[in-house]
Amino acid sequence: MTREFASVGVVGLGTMGAGIVEVFARNGIDVVAVEVTEAALERGRATLTGSTDRAVAKGKLAAADRDALLARVSWQVGLAALHAVDLVIEAIPEQLDLKQRIFAELDRVCKPEAVLATNTSSLSVTEISVATTRPNQVIGIHFFNPAPVMKLVEIVRTVVTSAEVVADVERLCARLGKVDVTISDRAGFIANALLFGYLNHAVSLVEARYASREDIDAAMKLGCGLPMGPLALMDLIGLDTAYEILDTMYRRGGRDRRHAPVPLIKQMVTAGLLGRKSGRGFYTYERPGSPVVVPDDQTPVSEESTLEARARGTAKVGVVGSGTMATGIIEVFAKAGYEVVSVTRGAEKSAKLFEAVKTSLNKGVVRGKLGEADRDAALGRITWSATLEHLADVDLVVEAVIEELSVKKALFASLDEICKPGVVLATTTSSLPVIDVAMATQRPADVVGLHFFNPAPVMSLVEIVQTIRTSAETTATAKAVCGELGKTGVVCGDRSGFIVNALLFPYLNDAVKMLEASYSTADDIDHAMKLGCGYPMGPFELLDVVGLDVSLAIQRELYLELREPGFSPAPLLEHLVTAGYLGRKTGRGFRDHTRR
Numbered sequence: 324m325t326r327e328f329a330s331v332g333v334v335g336l337g338t339m340g341a342g343i344v345e346v347f348a349r350n351g352i353d354v355v356a357v358e359v360t361e362a363a364l365e366r367g368r369a370t371l372t373g374s375t376d377r378a379v380a381k382g383k384l385a386a387a388d389r390d391a392l393l394a395r396v397s398w399q400v401g402l403a404a405l406h407a408v409d410l411v412i413e414a415i416p417e418q419l420d421l422k423q424r425i426f427a428e429l430d431r432v433c434k435p436e437a438v439l440a441t442n443t444s445s446l447s448v449t450e451i452s453v454a455t456t457r458p459n460q461v462i463g464i465h466f467f468n469p470a471p472v473m474k475l476v477e478i479v480r481t482v483v484t485s486a487e488v489v490a491d492v493e494r495l496c497a498r499l500g501k502v503d504v505t506i507s508d509r510a511g512f513i514a515n516a517l518l519f520g521y522l523n524h525a526v527s528l529v530e531a532r533y534a535s536r537e538d539i540d541a542a543m544k545l546g547c548g549l550p551m552g553p554l555a556l557m558d559l560i561g562l563d564t565a566y567e568i569l570d571t572m573y574r575r576g577g578r579d580r581r582h583a584p585v586p587l588i589k590q591m592v593t594a595g596l597l598g599r600k601s602g603r604g605f606y607t608y609e610r611p612g613s614p615v616v617v618p619d620d621q622t623p624v625s626e627e628s629t630l631e632a633r634a635r636g637t638a639k640v641g642v643v644g645s646g647t648m649a650t651g652i653i654e655v656f657a658k659a660g661y662e663v664v665s666v667t668r669g670a671e672k673s674a675k676l677f678e679a680v681k682t683s684l685n686k687g688v689v690r691g692k693l694g695e696a697d698r699d700a701a702l703g704r705i706t707w708s709a710t711l712e713h714l715a716d717v718d719l720v721v722e723a724v725i726e727e728l729s730v731k732k733a734l735f736a737s738l739d740e741i742c743k744p745g746v747v748l749a750t751t752t753s754s755l756p757v758i759d760v761a762m763a764t765q766r767p768a769d770v771v772g773l774h775f776f777n778p779a780p781v782m783s784l785v786e787i788v789q790t791i792r793t794s795a796e797t798t799a800t801a802k803a804v805c806g807e808l809g810k811t812g813v814v815c816g817d818r819s820g821f822i823v824n825a826l827l828f829p830y831l832n833d834a835v836k837m838l839e840a841s842y843s844t845a846d847d848i849d850h851a852m853k854l855g856c857g858y859p860m861g862p863f864e865l866l867d868v869v870g871l872d873v874s875l876a877i878q879r880e881l882y883l884e885l886r887e888p889g890f891s892p893a894p895l896l897e898h899l900v901t902a903g904y905l906g907r908k909t910g911r912g913f914r915d916h917t918r919r
């Protein structure tokens with residue numbers, strides 16, 4: 324006999340509960356919405372009316388449908404109101420004893436055939452289920468924030484959840500227009516197990532003043548295409564909830580230090596800085612519950628004018644190298660109006676490079692993004708040389724040669740001899756310590772990292788890496804140049820992986836470890852991150868694109884520098900690389916790719 328779930332109860336109407344009420348009511352299901360106090364009930368009701376009013380204003384919901392939706396919800400204080408519902412979803416705070424108490428009471432109040440579900444993110448559904456006399460009818464239904472928007476639902480089946488209950492809930496999710504993945508009861512399930520180590524790591528970077536909140540968030544949005552940065556996401560999740568999730572994952576998930584909540588989170592929770600819901604977290608919001616960020620004392624002030632005052636004028640730029648990055652970087656500078664001196668190791672290389680830059684500019688013309696005259700002007704601004712001496716009078720040198728420290732050091736030593744005083748010397752290294760390169764010169768204060776992303780003409784992010792010797796003036800110049808190029812320059816310290824790779828690759832590595840442990844499939848893990856967190860690609864799709872060898876090399880660097888046990892490369896990743904399965908470029912990685 325399959326259950327139809329004609330009416331459901333939602334317990335706890337905070338960040339998640341109010342959204343879950345909306346999901347059901349939108350899909351024609353009657354909802355009994357329950358809170359502890361009248362005031363909390365009112366808050367939940369206001370969240371729902373606010374959300375549905377916005378949908379009407381945006382033309383996404385007809386006014387009559389909103390009224391019908393609201394009429395399906397009955398608002399009640401106390402669990403007794405749930406005696407007749409077919410399914411209850413609990414969304415109260417992430418504390419085991421609290422949830423166990425509520426489930427014991429739900430078990431007494433609800434009819435015997437009712438299914439009891441928890442929206443927990445990290446607690447054991449099994450431990451919650453044994454507080455009832457019907458553990459076979461207890462299941463995890465884990466929605467994502469915001470529930471009406473995010474498509475994914477993780478269905479968590481314990482060892483005793485009955486197969487019919489799982490099947491009925493899967494059918495219900497389809498009816499709600501959601502995509503489900505059904506998994507077993509492990510801390511953090513799929514998405515949070517992969518997400519929270521990353522979020523905690525991002526907070527640790529803020530705590531260490533490695534980079535600003537704005538720069539970390541911009542880096543992950545622009546560098547990885549994520550819908551929001553990690554700190555804005557912490558604010559959306561709620562710092563109290565995030566703290567509880569991390570703490571539980573630490574205790575349940577093998578005491579991985581990366582899940583031990585960074586002390587700053589606890590301090591912020593104690594101080595009442597809970598994120599959007601309290602109006603202040605990592606950012607400050609217009610009012611509690613509002614998504615609108617307002618300036619506060621950490622907001623960078625009138626950056627433009629201070630930058631101009633400190634930055635050195637830059638008109639002529641040298642670019643050393645002839646590979647993919649050099650090609651893109653030359654194009655970017657020439658298009659932005661800089662005079663560019665390109666230096667390669669020989670006339671033949673210069674000729675090839677000229678062709679590559681011309682081809683790329685022509686593509687812009689064909690796509691209608693660049694006029695022919697602008698293309699010709701850009702090309703006219705570039706001089707092609709095979710002699711470093713031609714860099715004697717440039718204002719900025721961007722080095723983009725092979726990723727080998729000895730080569731870069733020798734080059735910087737030569738630049739030091741050749742270039743005029745006051746030049747800014749930049750390296751595009753993505754993995755070597757910038758300070759090593761800087762110390763090959765007599766002027767480390769003028770050396771900075773300028774980490775462009777590939778393809779440089781398309782990607783708007785540049786990581787500006789300042790070493791402990793980089794002067795404020797050099798950093799300001801680098802920032803001003805990025806602005807002139809129409810790029811977003813984010814400033815960070817000189818640590819392996821800078822911001823983006825340091826936060827991205829451990830997450831990818833964790834996904835491989837999850838696959839290796841047979842917790843889920845590559846498809847479901849990719850789905851979970853795309854539909855639950857809005858990522859443009861799942862981890863395995865991305866690994867295949869980036870290349871497994873490249874990913875392994877980056878992960879090894881991170882591990883060697885930070886000695887964080889959790890960063891140790893996944894054995895499966897090492898084996899695939901050894902086997903020559905490097906991703907798209909070899910036709911096989913985590914998946915098969917037909918070669919064209």
Ligand SMILES: NC(=O)c1ccc[n+]([C@@H]2O[C@H](COP(=O)([O-])OP(=O)(O)OC[C@H]3O[C@@H](n4cnc5c(N)ncnc54)[C@H](O)[C@@H]3O)[C@@H](O)[C@H]2O)c1
Binds near residue numbers: 336444
């Ligand atoms: N915040 C997220 O992004 C997110 C995402 C998915 C799942 N979750 C999970 O959802 C659950 C709720 O988290 P949240 O972020 O919505 O928390 P929240 O703090 O925003 O809301 C919890 C609500 O529960 C109410 N409540 C407390 N005790 C109650 C009781 N005995 N009866 C009825 N209501 C009670 C509180 O008044 C509050 O309104 C947690 O298990 C959390 O891990 C959270």
